[in-house]
Amino acid sequence: MDIQDKVAKSKYSKILQTLESENLSVTFDDALDNEMILNMGPQHPATHGVLRLLVSLDGETVLNCVPELGYLHRGYEKLAEACTYHEFIPHTDRLDYLSPMANNVGYALAVEKLIHLEIPERGKYIRVIIAELARIQSHLLAIGALVMDIGAVTPFLWAIREREKILDIYDIICGARFTNTYTRIGGVAQDLTDEAINGIRKFIDEFIANLDDMRKLVERNKIFIIRCEGIGYLSKEKCIELGLTGPLIRACGIERDLRKAEPYLVYDKLDFDIPVYTDSDCLARYYVRIDELVESVKIIRQCLDKIPAGPYNALETKKVLPKKDRIYTKMEELIHDFMLINFGVNPPVGESYSAIEASKGELGFYIISDGSGYPFRLKIRSPSFCNLQALAPMMKNCMISDTVVIIGSVDPVMGEADK
Amino acid sequence: MKEDRLLNLKSKLSTFDAEFTEVNGSPAVYIDKSRIIEACRVLKEDESLKFVSLVDSVSVDRFTKKDRYEMIYNLVSIEFNERIFVKIRLDSQKPEMESLCSVWESANWYEREAYDMIGINFINHPDLRRMYMPEYFEYHPLRKDFPLMGIPDSLPLPNK
Numbered sequence: 001m002d003i004q005d006k007v008a009k010s011k012y013s014k015i016l017q018t019l020e021s022e023n024l025s026v027t028f029d030d031a032l033d034n035e036m037i038l039n040m041g042p043q044h045p046a047t048h049g050v051l052r053l054l055v056s057l058d059g060e061t062v063l064n065c066v067p068e069l070g071y072l073h074r075g076y077e078k079l080a081e082a083c084t085y086h087e088f089i090p091h092t093d094r095l096d097y098l099s100p101m102a103n104n105v106g107y108a109l110a111v112e113k114l115i116h117l118e119i120p121e122r123g124k125y126i127r128v129i130i131a132e133l134a135r136i137q138s139h140l141l142a143i144g145a146l147v148m149d150i151g152a153v154t155p156f157l158w159a160i161r162e163r164e165k166i167l168d169i170y171d172i173i174c175g176a177r178f179t180n181t182y183t184r185i186g187g188v189a190q191d192l193t194d195e196a197i198n199g200i201r202k203f204i205d206e207f208i209a210n211l212d213d214m215r216k217l218v219e220r221n222k223i224f225i226i227r228c229e230g231i232g233y234l235s236k237e238k239c240i241e242l243g244l245t246g247p248l249i250r251a252c253g254i255e256r257d258l259r260k261a262e263p264y265l266v267y268d269k270l271d272f273d274i275p276v277y278t279d280s281d282c283l284a285r286y287y288v289r290i291d292e293l294v295e296s297v298k299i300i301r302q303c304l305d306k307i308p309a310g311p312y313n314a315l316e317t318k319k320v321l322p323k324k325d326r327i328y329t330k331m332e333e334l335i336h337d338f339m340l341i342n343f344g345v346n347p348p349v350g351e352s353y354s355a356i357e358a359s360k361g362e363l364g365f366y367i368i369s370d371g372s373g374y375p376f377r378l379k380i381r382s383p384s385f386c387n388l389q390a391l392a393p394m395m396k397n398c399m400i401s402d403t404v405v406i407i408g409s410v411d412p413v414m415g416e417a418d419k
Numbered sequence: 420m421k422e423d424r425l426l427n428l429k430s431k432l433s434t435f436d437a438e439f440t441e442v443n444g445s446p447a448v449y450i451d452k453s454r455i456i457e458a459c460r461v462l463k464e465d466e467s468l469k470f471v472s473l474v475d476s477v478s479v480d481r482f483t484k485k486d487r488y489e490m491i492y493n494l495v496s497i498e499f500n501e502r503i504f505v506k507i508r509l510d511s512q513k514p515e516m517e518s519l520c521s522v523w524e525s526a527n528w529y530e531r532e533a534y535d536m537i538g539i540n541f542i543n544h545p546d547l548r549r550m551y552m553p554e555y556f557e558y559h560p561l562r563k564d565f566p567l568m569g570i571p572d573s574l575p576l577p578n579k
Binding site for chain 2: 069351353379
C-alpha cells in the first residue's frame with residue numbers, strides 16, 4: 001500500500017496531513033540518537049544581557065555552540081559620525097554600562113591623542129582613581145554574578161552592597177550614579193572635592209575586609225570549586241590566537257596588561273602588580289579578578305596620597321569646554337563655548353588609536369579625522385565582543401550546566417559587544 | 420617602535436612592496452591585497468616580529484572615487500610589546516579580499532563585522548554571515564551613503 005493511502009485511511013489522517021503539508025520533518029527512530037538544538041537566550045538570566053546562544057546537545061554534553069549577537073545593536077559607530085567629539089561622551093557610558101567611568105576615560109584619552117592635548121597632573125590622577133573605581137565596580141558584579149549563577153545568592157548581595165557604595169561615591173563626584181559622563185576632552189567635568197576623597201578613602205579602608213568576608217563564603221566552598229575548576233579551559237596558544245585580552249589572557253599565564261605594556265595617564269609612576277594565573281579555567285579567571293580588586297585598591301590608595309593640587313583641566317581654550325560660571329559672565333568664554341558646542345574641536349587630519357585596560361580587557365578607539373568637528377570614522381574595539389569569540393571553543397564538550405559558569409567567567413557586557 | 424626594530428620590520432617586508440606610514444607612534448603599513456596572506460604569515464611567524472595576536476580590525480569607507488574601502492588590522496606582538504597596523508586598500512566597485520582567518524582565528528568575527536557594516540566580501544571565510552544586522556537586511560549601515568536615520572521599510576516590523 002502506498003504511504004499516502006495509509007495516511008488517508010489512518011485514524012489521525014487529518015493531523016498527519018497537516019504535518020505533511022507544513023513540511024515538519026522529525027525523526028523518531030531513537031530519541032537518544034538525535035542531536036538537540038537548544039536556544040539559550042536572548043532573554044536568559046545567565047547570559048548577562050541579551051546574548052543568544054544556539055547550543056547543539058548530545059544528551060547533556062554540548063557538541064557545539066554558536067553565539068548570536070546584535071540584540072542590543074544601537075549603531076554607536078554610525079551615531080558617532082553625526083556627533084561632535086564632545087557629544088559622543090555620554091554615548092560611551094552606554095557601551096560597558098557596568099563601568100561607565102572607564103569608558104569615559106578611554107574615549108577622552110583617544111580624542112586627546114588625536115588633538116595632541118596633554119592634561120594636567122591632577123586631572124590624570126583623578127582619571128586613574130575613577131578608572132580603578134570602575135574596575136572594582138565591574139569586577140564585583142562579574143564575581144557576584146558568576147557565584148550567583150552557580151547558586152550562591154549571599155555573595156552576590158554582598159558584592160552589590162559594596163558596588164552600591166561606589167555608586168554613592170560617583171554621585172558625590174559627578175552627580176550621577178550610573179551613567180556618569182564625567183570626563184571631558186582635556187580633563188574632567190569638575191574637581192574631585194574633599195568630600196569625594198574622604199568617601200573614597202573610607203570605602204577603600206573598609207573594602208578589603210568586606211571582600212575577605214565574601215571570599216570566605218566562596219573560596220572554600222566545595223560546590224564552587226567543583227563547578228569552576230577545570231571548566232572552560234582554553235590553551236595558551238588558543239587564547240593568543242583568539243586575540244583575547246583582560247582577565248581571560250592573564251588567567252592563561254600571559255602577563256599582558258596595557259597599564260604596564262603601554263602606560264597611559266600616570267600608571268608608570270604607580271606601584272602595582274599584574275596578577276597572573278596559569279590554569280586558564282573559570283577558577284583562575286575568578287582569582288585574577290579578585291587579585292585585581294586588591295591591586296586596584298592599592299592603586300587608588302597611592303593616587304589619593306600623591307594627588308597634587310592645581311588645575312584639573314588643560315588650559316587650551318580652543319579645545320576644552322570652559323566652566324559654566326565663566327560662560328555666563330565672560331564674553332571670551334561664551335564664544336569658545338559656542339564654537340566648541342557647534343563646531344567641535346576640529347582635530348588635524350589623521351588617524352589615531354588609543355587603548356586603555358578596561359575591566360574586561362583592551363578598550364580601544366580608532367578615530368579617523370578629516371579635519372572637521374565630527375569623527376570621520378570611530379571604531380570601538382570592545383573587549384567583550386572579542387572575548388565572546390572564545391565562548392564556542394570553551395564550551396565544546398562541556399556539560400549544559402557549565403555553560404552558565406563559562407559565560408559568567410568570560411563576563412560579557414552586551415552593551416559593549418553589540419555597540 | 421625603536422629605529423632598529425623598524426628597520427628590521429622594513430627589511431622583512433621588503434619583498435611585499437609595502438608602503439610605510441604611522442598611526443601615533445606605531446608603524447602602519449599598506450600591503451597590496453594580492454599578497455596579503457603571505458605578508459601576514461611573515462608578520463606572525465617570523466622570529467624577530469611575532470605579531471601573534473590580532474586584536475582588532477577597522478573597516479573604513481573613505482568615500483573616494485578610487486580605493487574607496489579599506490581594512491585596517493591591528494596586530495600586537497606580546498613578546499616584543501609592539502603594535503602594527505596593516506592596511507589594505509580595497510576596490511570601490513567590488514570590495515573583496517582574502518580572509519585572514521587562515522592566519523589568525525580571531526579574524527573570523529572581525530571580518531563578519533566588516534562584512535555586515537561596510538559590505539566587504541571576504542574570500543575563503545569559514546562563516547561569512549552578518550554579525551549584528553538580520554540576515555535579510557540588504558544594506559551596509561556604516562557606508563557613507565547610508566543615511567543616519569536608516570532606510571524606511573528596510574526592516575519589516577513584526578505582524579500584530
